[in-house]
Amino acid sequence: MDTEQFDMLRYLSVLPLFSNLSQLERERLAQSCQLKRFVRGDMVFRVGEECDAFYVVVVGQIKLYVASPSGHEKVIEIVSPGHSFAEAMMFLSMPCILNAQALVDTLLLRVSKQSVFSEIERDPRFSMHMLAGISRRLHGLIRDVEGYALHSGMQRLIGYLLREVEDENADRIGAVTVALPVSKATIASRLSLTPEYFSRVLHELEAEGLIEIDKREVRILDVQRLASYGSH
Numbered sequence: 001m002d003t004e005q006f007d008m009l010r011y012l013s014v015l016p017l018f019s020n021l022s023q024l025e026r027e028r029l030a031q032s033c034q035l036k037r038f039v040r041g042d043m044v045f046r047v048g049e050e051c052d053a054f055y056v057v058v059v060g061q062i063k064l065y066v067a068s069p070s071g072h073e074k075v076i077e078i079v080s081p082g083h084s085f086a087e088a089m090m091f092l093s094m095p096c097i098l099n100a101q102a103l104v105d106t107l108l109l110r111v112s113k114q115s116v117f118s119e120i121e122r123d124p125r126f127s128m129h130m131l132a133g134i135s136r137r138l139h140g141l142i143r144d145v146e147g148y149a150l151h152s153g154m155q156r157l158i159g160y161l162l163r164e165v166e167d168e169n170a171d172r173i174g175a176v177t178v179a180l181p182v183s184k185a186t187i188a189s190r191l192s193l194t195p196e197y198f199s200r201v202l203h204e205l206e207a208e209g210l211i212e213i214d215k216r217e218v219r220i221l222d223v224q225r226l227a228s229y230g231s232h
Contacts, residue, residue: 006058008033011109015056017084017129025119025126032115036108044100044108051089051096053112057081060106061182065189066098075189077140078103078182088134090116103182156191157201161211161218162227176223180216205229 008030012018018026035058038044044055044062055062062079076098079085089096090113119126151159165176180187188198202218205211210226212219220226 006035029115029119032112034110036110038102038106040102040104042102045096046099047096049096051086053110054084054086054090056084056109058107058109061103062106063101063103064098073189075186078190087130153193153197154201158226160191161220165223176220178218178220180218
């Protein structure tokens with residue numbers, strides 16, 4: 001994407017976070033927003049660094065993760081285009097408590113803390129949009145914890161595959177192809193599974209005639225049978 005031709009105002013107008021702002025408010029906000037390019041593997045920020053902004057993914061993908069002293073990673077979230085991250089840390093004025101890394105070449109919109117606080121002072125309703133975004137992330141994290149505690153690894157993996165299926169296809173019998181957005185190891189970490197267990201479950205589902213695997217594409221041969229298998 002050519003950043004020189006990037007229409008900042010138009011982009012802000014279609015983001016749910018900013019769509020209800022007035023034209024004047026968006027123009028004011030646009031002046032303080034920055035576009036940042038990252039190549040695959042670049043760090044956006046690391047644990048312990050100051051968090052003086054939040055980000056929106058324009059193009060690409062961002063991995064939010066924590067790492068143990070031994071180097072073991074736990075993926076917290078994979079942020080896709082149109083979604084934001086780091087809002088809560090920015091509001092708390094605390095150092096970053098996780099790492100953010102570009103999984104592919106990525107373009108981010110950086111929204112400074114100062115500009116956000118200025119808009120909230122001008123119109124407190126702006127804070128409601130920010131709270132909504134933080135609440136959605138909290139809801140997602142609670143759902144994750146519920147899945148880790150109450151669902152088997154098999155159920156979590158099947159749930160992930162079915163989540164990628166369009167709602168209108170969920171009740172039909174037939175084949176649906178799901179493209180895995182990132183590596184299997186990254187998805188495994190996201191689901192709190194080891195890469196070995198993740199691969200073993202995929203091959204078990206393939207052996208049962210429920211899916212076919214072709215690199216990063218998983219062809220679900222029968223949506224209903226797969227959903228039923230996950231409830232066993």
